[in-house]
Amino acid sequence: MTSTIIAPPKLKTIRQDFSVRFTYDVHFTEGLFHRNNSLLSDVLTQANTSSTQVLPVVDSGVLQAYPQLIEQITAYAKAYPEAITLAADPIVVPGGELSKQSAEWVEQLQAAVNTTAICRHSYMMAIGGGAVLDMAGYAAATAHRGIRLIRVPTTVLAQNDSGVGVKNGINAFDKKNFLGTFAPPTLVFNDFDFLKALPDRDWRSGIPEAVKVSLIKDADFFGFIEAAAEDLARRDMQTMQTLIYRCAKHHVEHIGGYGDPFEKGSSRPLDFGHWAAHRLEHLTHYRLRHGEAVAIGIALDSTYSYLQGHLSATACWRIIDTLKALGFVLYAPELSNYIDYPDHPDSIFKGLSEFREHLGGELTIMLLDAIGHGFEVHTVDFELYAQAIAHLQTSVTQ
Amino acid sequence: MTSTIIAPPKLKTIRQDFSVRFTYDVHFTEGLFHRNNSLLSDVLTQANTSSTQVLPVVDSGVLQAYPQLIEQITAYAKAYPEAITLAADPIVVPGGELSKQSAEWVEQLQAAVNTTAICRHSYMMAIGGGAVLDMAGYAAATAHRGIRLIRVPTTVLAQNDSGVGVKNGINAFDKKNFLGTFAPPTLVFNDFDFLKALPDRDWRSGIPEAVKVSLIKDADFFGFIEAAAEDLARRDMQTMQTLIYRCAKHHVEHIGGYGDPFEKGSSRPLDFGHWAAHRLEHLTHYRLRHGEAVAIGIALDSTYSYLQGHLSATACWRIIDTLKALGFVLYAPELSNYIDYPDHPDSIFKGLSEFREHLGGELTIMLLDAIGHGFEVHTVDFELYAQAIAHLQTSVTQ
Numbered sequence: 001m002t003s004t005i006i007a008p009p010k011l012k013t014i015r016q017d018f019s020v021r022f023t024y025d026v027h028f029t030e031g032l033f034h035r036n037n038s039l040l041s042d043v044l045t046q047a048n049t050s051s052t053q054v055l056p057v058v059d060s061g062v063l064q065a066y067p068q069l070i071e072q073i074t075a076y077a078k079a080y081p082e083a084i085t086l087a088a089d090p091i092v093v094p095g096g097e098l099s100k101q102s103a104e105w106v107e108q109l110q111a112a113v114n115t116t117a118i119c120r121h122s123y124m125m126a127i128g129g130g131a132v133l134d135m136a137g138y139a140a141a142t143a144h145r146g147i148r149l150i151r152v153p154t155t156v157l158a159q160n161d162s163g164v165g166v167k168n169g170i171n172a173f174d175k176k177n178f179l180g181t182f183a184p185p186t187l188v189f190n191d192f193d194f195l196k197a198l199p200d201r202d203w204r205s206g207i208p209e210a211v212k213v214s215l216i217k218d219a220d221f222f223g224f225i226e227a228a229a230e231d232l233a234r235r236d237m238q239t240m241q242t243l244i245y246r247c248a249k250h251h252v253e254h255i256g257g258y259g260d261p262f263e264k265g266s267s268r269p270l271d272f273g274h275w276a277a278h279r280l281e282h283l284t285h286y287r288l289r290h291g292e293a294v295a296i297g298i299a300l301d302s303t304y305s306y307l308q309g310h311l312s313a314t315a316c317w318r319i320i321d322t323l324k325a326l327g328f329v330l331y332a333p334e335l336s337n338y339i340d341y342p343d344h345p346d347s348i349f350k351g352l353s354e355f356r357e358h359l360g361g362e363l364t365i366m367l368l369d370a371i372g373h374g375f376e377v378h379t380v381d382f383e384l385y386a387q388a389i390a391h392l393q394t395s396v397t398q
Numbered sequence: 399m400t401s402t403i404i405a406p407p408k409l410k411t412i413r414q415d416f417s418v419r420f421t422y423d424v425h426f427t428e429g430l431f432h433r434n435n436s437l438l439s440d441v442l443t444q445a446n447t448s449s450t451q452v453l454p455v456v457d458s459g460v461l462q463a464y465p466q467l468i469e470q471i472t473a474y475a476k477a478y479p480e481a482i483t484l485a486a487d488p489i490v491v492p493g494g495e496l497s498k499q500s501a502e503w504v505e506q507l508q509a510a511v512n513t514t515a516i517c518r519h520s521y522m523m524a525i526g527g528g529a530v531l532d533m534a535g536y537a538a539a540t541a542h543r544g545i546r547l548i549r550v551p552t553t554v555l556a557q558n559d560s561g562v563g564v565k566n567g568i569n570a571f572d573k574k575n576f577l578g579t580f581a582p583p584t585l586v587f588n589d590f591d592f593l594k595a596l597p598d599r600d601w602r603s604g605i606p607e608a609v610k611v612s613l614i615k616d617a618d619f620f621g622f623i624e625a626a627a628e629d630l631a632r633r634d635m636q637t638m639q640t641l642i643y644r645c646a647k648h649h650v651e652h653i654g655g656y657g658d659p660f661e662k663g664s665s666r667p668l669d670f671g672h673w674a675a676h677r678l679e680h681l682t683h684y685r686l687r688h689g690e691a692v693a694i695g696i697a698l699d700s701t702y703s704y705l706q707g708h709l710s711a712t713a714c715w716r717i718i719d720t721l722k723a724l725g726f727v728l729y730a731p732e733l734s735n736y737i738d739y740p741d742h743p744d745s746i747f748k749g750l751s752e753f754r755e756h757l758g759g760e761l762t763i764m765l766l767d768a769i770g771h772g773f774e775v776h777t778v779d780f781e782l783y784a785q786a787i788a789h790l791q792t793s794v795t796q
Contacts, residue, residue, distance in 0.1 A: 011426035018654035028409035114571040120758030173512040256416035360518030
């Protein structure tokens, strides 16, 4: 700039300062779209909005398990015309990580918002697993600067964790959830009926998030999971409902209760065991489910907590045994890749720098000093982590 | 779904309820990047963040007017190394509407966040006109679910309006700002020196937003603009600084003061004269600048307010005369296209349905019943609007 006259600021700084309140309800039900179940209609009728328009987005995996789902949704809208108008036929999107591996499906859904000409007071209703909810949530949060989002999570993982939270996102540049926003849903409906069709692997894969929250927050809840591990493994629905409810409640309270739900400052998500989990999903090219990777991440950080002298051996073995009883394998060969080269792009330890970069600020890892109590550290001992990995490798063959 | 057992909800609904506080300061200065001006350094040093990393994004139009700007920024960072570290060389993006006509530049900036590995506590610093700030703000809001944004608006329009607000966005599907988020900046620096290089057209084009806010909120402010119209037209800088300051203050207060800054409910932006303005920009393929279109939109809705019997003839002529004295032409031929066919895709009236769709809820148009006082209506009389357009057409030739 050519000016050389540096005037002191003459005009008083204007300060903006406001708060935005966010509320949403997480409902629990069965047969959400059964026409005898008026819950959805009742809730939409009471909603404070001028629009009844709903644009449904359905996970192809869910549709495969429930081929009549689209007909059911259409019939439901016909049965409750005052509460719900379908803006278009339900849009089917690929299930699983594929839906969020590129911007392709986000753009398709944004285009659908344009084509249907629905407004900011209308709803996108995403029905599916966590990946589909993340992707559709991102589309909903950015079309018209945010249309309303109804989440209908269909997996254990989505019902007890991501589906009741405030995030959305897609993967980009080979990084998980690199693009996304913090955008609370307008409504969440956890329909337990959807869990019946889950393959065993997906049923099981939702449980580690509950183990995680119990370990850092609620020893009594861990005791419940430990005692119920076999019931959960043999798919007892009543036990699973209790697990999901308690885990979802912790998740909702953690987000709302610490004054920083959008993680602008130093507030951390409930991410025990997660730095390694995110990294393992990537290194295994998603051969491991998120929950399977989290189970390994929990076992790893628990063992490391033990080796550092923070956690008792008994507590560490209770955790490992519970994860095993739930059916998890607690080691993956990718853990040992380039273990002596923390900076190698294929080393598990590269996950630490990615974790720091995504959450911002200094590196913060949660460890345990007791079951039910986590604490944070900001440095790690690579050699001790290598020992922890060796422990896990041994434990698999025991 | 196969289930026919409709159980009443057994598990109590979980309610999420939290507030997120947003604060940001709008600073006024000259020579922001002059090394004798410590404002930027001082503010960043006091900022509550663990990172000093800044990724600068520069509007190519600004760079053309100030070819030494990039060197200045680099030198500034070197002069204040404790406060500011450049994460990369400044990224130059096209100025004007081109930068937000597609997702191309958003993706480039997201890629730069990835390449530089800056975290959520680091800054993107966008220097440019409103379009560049909108585009860069969208990239910043979505990378890592939101990195910090510093806005340095360089036009009258951006300094008094969009640059101090909470929105970002790009155009999509032929609709203005179809994609975007509500995301307050972390800091705003209004540097008046940048205004010196503006072409007359751009200098003038920022003024209608101030006219708009004065008409619906502040009769005294309108009186100031009316009396100062000739000084503003001949580019008196002191007068312009006062205009920008008063307009920015109104804008900041309107956003923060009405309990709904993200327009989730029925809260409206300050959009008098804007339904026709957005439409005219599109219909003229951006031959008209936003401000030029807003001047026409204000004249149109003022005339309509008069024809409806709400606004006095004297008040209406004061508005028209002030806009003319500022140098605006208050008619464009596109206003009269398909004027008897409100549903035709090229009719100006199609702007009403787009406006409703983007803001959500029912159609809401602001009219005037006095200078300094707006009120809302939810229906319009097309025939009376056609008369208003005829009035404007005549006024041009008078």
